[in-house]
Amino acid sequence: MAIGTGCTARPGKSRNNKTGSWRVFRPEFINEKCTSCGMCRIICPEGCIGENEEGLPVPDYDYCKGCGLCAEECPSEAIEMKKEEK
Amino acid sequence: MLEITEGSLAVAEAVGKCRPQVIAAYPITPQTHIVEALAEMVANCEIDAEYITVESEFSALSACLGASAAGSRVYSATTSQGLALMFEVCFNCAGMRLPVVMSIVNRAMGAPLSIWNDQQDSVSLRDSGWLQLYAEDNQEATDLHYLAYKVSEDHRILLPSFVCFDGFILSHTYEPVDTISQEQADSYLPPFKPFQRLDAADPISFGLFAAPDYYTEFRYEIDQAAKRALSVIPKAGKEFAELFGRDYSGLVEGYRLEDADCALVAMGSICGTVKDAIDEMRDAGKKVGLLKIRTFRPFPSDEVKKALSGVGRVAVLDKNISLGSKGAMALEVRDALYGSQIPVYDYIIALGGRDVRKKDIARVVSLAEEGKGDLFYGLREEVLQ
Amino acid sequence: MNDEAACVLFDSGHRACGGCAAAMAARLILDAAGKDTIVVSSTGCMEVFSTPYPETAWGVPWIHSLFENNSAVASGVVASLKKQGRKEKVIALGGDGATFDIGMLCLSGAFERGHDFTYICYDNEAYMNTGIQRSGATPYDASTTTSPAGSCSFGNSRPKKDLPMILAAHGAPYVATASIAYPPDFKKKVEKAVNTPGPCYIQVHAPCCTGWGFEGEKTVAIGKLAIETGLWVNYEMENGVVTKVKKVVRKPVDDYLVGQKRFRHLFKPKRNDAEIAKIQALADRNAVKFGIDITLKK
Incomplete structure (x- = not known):
């Protein structure tokens, strides 16, 4: 059958929905101020902040909705919200 | 055993x-x-x-x-x-x-x-x-x-x-x-x-x-x-x-339907009573048969149509009523016979445990022969006044 | 605990509002519970924003049936796994409408029967998915679309139902309240619940920016204020006894209320002293009941 029998789906399918297009403000990560505490990664409702080898946060702008929670909660003010330029 | x-x-x-x-x-x-x-x-x-x-x-x-x-x-x-x-x-x-x-x-x-x-x-x-x-x-x-x-x-x-x-x-x-x-x-x-x-x-x-x-x-x-x-x-x-050895390969089951003038359609335990009534009516020379519906969903329209194609009239015994319309089975049977000239009469019967006897089945057949159908069978007098 | 794994177990691309606490909760829950978890969701925001066919955000086995039956479906899943000798953990997830109101019968039945599963209520204090109608979890004086503040109303006329105590009274071995504003605490409680045999309950405070009327970036800040004012208490109960309470240096309830549109009528055109005093009394009662006050040394 071509469609998921009984309306089912396999993991990973939500990634087809690039919620980054919702964004009005964009979080800019200031690595110099970052202490790698991980707060932004823990609280991001999209789960779209990863980390690089140095432990610095790497946002996935394909999915970031620009809610600003990470910037608001960052204890070292290392994230700034900037108006998205389209 | x-x-x-x-x-x-x-x-x-x-x-x-x-x-x-x-x-x-x-x-x-x-x-x-x-x-x-x-x-x-x-x-x-x-x-x-x-x-x-x-x-x-x-x-x-x-x-x-x-x-x-x-x-x-x-x-x-x-x-x-x-x-x-x-x-x-x-x-x-x-x-x-x-x-x-x-x-x-x-x-x-x-x-x-x-x-x-x-x-x-x-x-x-x-x-x-x-x-x-x-x-x-x-x-x-x-x-x-x-x-x-x-x-x-x-x-x-x-x-x-x-x-x-x-x-x-x-x-x-x-x-x-x-x-x-x-x-x-x-x-x-x-x-x-x-x-x-x-x-x-x-x-x-x-x-x-x-x-x-x-x-x-x-x-x-x-x-x-x-x-x-x-x-x-x-x-x-x-x-x-x-x-x-017990055969449930039929979605429907005919009983003495071959040359029937009046076919009763029913499902569930009432079929036993209907079969006995049919035997008595047959003995008295009446050509009556039964189409028992075993599979109501999916509804076997083609099998119903085929089984009833040669009969003169159909009397459906519905132990349900789609209130404001007809018995649910009669609607299905009419749909199956759409385009044929066979009249289908609906009888709402045996609701809430009311007993049905052989004489009731014979009475239903008579009603169908008189062309009277689409009714609640055996209502108490007081509701008809 | 692996944050990377959490991203996969509850994936990006879901359609929650920006700053959604329920989405945060889903990530934190799976981060704590791990991949060997089966989730049973009720109808509601979380279900809708995570699974519009053919998309799903769930990386663990997940099932949604109806609004009110997640506890009963979970009962069946648990029995099925037991019969097959399987070891996955089962978590039932529901919003406060599904949990406090329409699913109460199934929830009570499942807890009384003692199935081994964890029920987590993400409590955003109203029916958000249908447009912010009051539920049994809506706090006193909150304005919702079915308990609007008006010329002869101050909003919702009743305080929250005390569901954790009701479930503790069912004999639940572990009952806890938590807040998305304190992720490590919440995760610890989820871990404890899924590893405790029998029916466990966690009610996680999940501030809703859309329903309560604040900017999405404030979700965590609002959650913290609920704790700091004593209007929400984080505690744990084991076998019916409160074993752990988060203590705070309490702030006046105004600090929590003033930032939310649902309480705006209490401050405009001028501060409603009488009503805010009643809400302060609720916080004071919580403080006494749970002993949350930290007394500062003079």
């Missing part, structure tokens, strides 16, 4: 031999003897099932839904108000393509409250996507459970089934029933192989919501699966007949 036993107990024994892994049920008259008997079997380790004593019928079917999705064969039983409380979950089980099997011990719907038999309960769920099989006697009631699991779990079908039999008239009546052995049951019904299941090793999401761009397609697929059952049920019936 032929045993004289109560209908409910015979059904419980057959259900046990189907090896359900999870049973969830809530007591309601006249279903109770079945679930009590199954509880006893579990308590005595005669069957190896998880038995969930839920707090409502709604939860009974919800638990079955979850257990089925997690990959177990499941069973429940209910009737009337209990089935009505399951309404939402019924549509869910079918839509999620879960092969739940449930006994419906047919009973009238309130109000007024009635614990006695008619078929309003299951008939009212005719649009839910469940297959509906109706038994004439306790032998058929037991056998149809094996058949129901076989058909429901078939990966071409994946739809839940009601096995319907009349409350008290069958459930509380002692009749001789030929019970098959566990080995025989196993040879007919293999272990449950879920089409897909909740499993951390192979995750899947069940029960997504569908927006307008997909909803229709899911409904179409359920409908297609139900219609495939029109060919899967006869095959499962034939296989059963080859093993045990």
Whole structure:
């Protein structure tokens, strides 16, 4: 059958929905101020902040909705919200 | 082995031999003897099932839904108000393509409250996507459970089934029933192989919501699966007949229909009375026959049309009423015969446990011969004044 | 605990509002519970934003049936796994409408029967998915679309139902309240619940920016204020006894209320002293009941 029998789906399918297009403000990560505490990664409702080898946060702008929670909660003010330029 | 036993107990024994892994049920008259008997079997380790004593019928079917999705064969039983409380979950089980099997011990719907038999309960769920099989006697009631699991779990079908039999008239009546052995049951019904299941090793999401761009397609697929059952049920019936000699390969069953002028159409235990009445009428020279509907969902329109093509008139005995319209079966039969010149008369009969005797059947035939139909049969005088 | 794993177990691309606490909760729950978890969701925001066919955000086995039956479905899943000798953990997830109101019968039945599963209620204090109608979890004086503040109404006329205590009274071995504003605490409680045999309950405070009327970036800040004012208490109960409480240096309830549109009528056109005093009394009662006050040394 071509469609998921009984309306089912396999993991990973939500990634087809690039919620980054919702964004009005964009979080800019200031690595110099970052202490790698991980707060932004823990609280991001999209789960779209990863980390690089140095432990610095790497946002996935394909999915970031620009809610600003990470910037608001960052204890070292290392994230700034900037108006998205389209 | 032929045993004289109560209908409910015979059904419980057959259900046990189907090896359900999870049973969830809530007591309601006249279903109770079945679930009590199954509880006893579990308590005595005669069957190896998880038995969930839920707090409502709604939860009974919800638990079955979850257990089925997690990959177990499941069973429940209910009737009337209990089935009505399951309404939402019924549509869910079918839509999620879960092969739940449930006994419906047919009973009238309130109000007024009635614990006695008619078929309003299951008939009212005719649009839910469940297959509906109706038994004439306790032998058929037991056998149809094996058949129901076989058909429901078939990966071409994946739809839940009601096995319907009349409350008290069958459930509380002692009749001789030929019970098959566990080995025989196993040879007919293999272990449950879920089409897909909740499993951390192979995750899947069940029960997504569908927006307008997909909803229709899911409904179409359920409908297609139900219609495939029109060919899967006869095959499962034939296989059963080859093993045990009792033939359920027909979606409908004719009785002395060959040269009938008047064909009665009925389902459930009333068919026994109708057959006796037909024999008497035949002896008196009346050409009368019966078309028994065993499979009400999917509705076997082609078989009905074929079986009734040569008759002069049709009298449908509906133990239900789609209030403000007609009996549900009459509507189906008329649809099946659309375009033919055969008149179809509808008789709403035997509601809320009112007894039907051979003379009533003869009276219905007379009414059909007079061209009088589409009526409640045998109403008390006071409502007609 | 692996944050990367959490991203996969509850994936990006879901359609929750920006700053959604329920989405945060889903990630934190799976981060704590791990991949060998089966989730049973009720109808509601979380179900809808995570699973529009053919998309799913769930990386663990997940099932949704109806609004009110997640506890009953979970009962069946647990029985099914037990029969098959499988070891996955089962978590039932529901919003406060599904949990406090329409699913109460199934929830009570499942807890009384003692199935081994964890029920997590993400409590955003109203029916958000249908457009912010009051539920049994809506706090006193909150304005919702079915308990609007008006010329003769101050909003919702009743305080929250005390559901954790009701479930503790069922004999639940572990009951806890938590807040998305304190992720490590919440995760610890989820871990404890899924590893405690029997029916466990966690009610996680999940501030809803859309329903309560604040900017999405403030979700965590609002959650913290609920704790700091004593209007929400984080505690744990084991076998019916409160064993752990988060203590705070309490702030006046105004600090929590003033930032939310649902309480705006209490401050405009001028501060409603009488009504705010009643809400302060609720916080004071919580403080006494749970002993949350930290007394500062003079």
